[in-house]
Amino acid sequence: MQKIPLLQAGSGMVLARDIVRTENPNGPPICGKGVALTDSLIERLKRMEVTTVTVEGRPVFVEGDKSPEEILTCFDKRFKKVEDDPLTSKLKKVYRNYLVKALGE
């Protein structure tokens, strides 16, 4: 499951979560999960000011074209100067756990 900007959605992707109106998130869904997106559907969602959709699998690599391993390697690299710092390492650990979980889904 991956949440992606609507602008990066393409036809054929399958919704993993209901789409709800931004201004009324608790109201009835505009489009139910399990629906396959089409170009005309995406166009209509754009007009309804929907900005993100959650789709099945990981069809879009948001950060360039990185695999989950590469995302984690880059993540680790950003922390290379502060490895020795206890607080920053704590933050890194929490953040990394989140990423591993999110990427694993």
Add this chain to the structure above:
Amino acid sequence: MNTRSLPTLPGIITKLNALTNNDKSSVQEMARLVSSDQVLSARILKLANSPSYGFYRVSTISNAMILLGVNVIKSLALSSSIFEIMEKSSVGLWEHSLGAGVAANVIARHLNLPECEEISTAALLHDIGKVIVRLNFGDDYRQLLALVEEKDISMLEAERELLGTDHAQVGAWLATGWNLPDKLIEPICCHHDVKTSENFRIKSSVVHLADILVKASGFGFSGDDLVPRVQPLAWETLGMTEPILEGLIEELEDKLIDTKNFSLEMQGSDESEV
């Protein structure tokens, strides 16, 4: 210093025009849009705090918009150089600022802090000094980037080495010159050194942490891709714990996707405009 020529995103102007032409849109909607551009926000706050208006220190965009009126805001946005073509590095810096604003808002709401909007604004403006350095000293900026690359140091260290000052000081100096309120100046000035923040330490700590989280997420580009050290004082001031941090990160990552969408949209309308 001349800030009249600071570029703003063309996409914002198109959207702002659409909003002002629609009588159903609210000031809050416009404020939300304006708050996505650190340069336009800085100019609006500068104008609202200029002595010729005589308002008492305005610190939020929505207040500034109500005080100045929508037409003034529109002409301010239009007078930024519309045809300035965005370079890759400035999109990165803009995204970094926007991301920090989003992160600060997530932190402030999670911790139930007062003055959320001020905190987000301070975070949005925290790297305004870099915009100034980049626009006014183009050569120096390129040298800075080269130095970051070559010595594998942070932008902050490169600035101190090459310019003898840093973007936090430049930003604070500018914000002071623009008569912005102290609650915005102090976090801009102290976001790399929270202990020097005396009166608004909580706000400075939020901006400090927001900067770190956005750099950790890899969203945007602020000149280098090194996560700064978390300062224990900021951690303590905010009463940060691992479970709170977990919640923050989860919400931030979710929000950053919306932010990325917005950024793509802004750059998209960029191309169709030029």
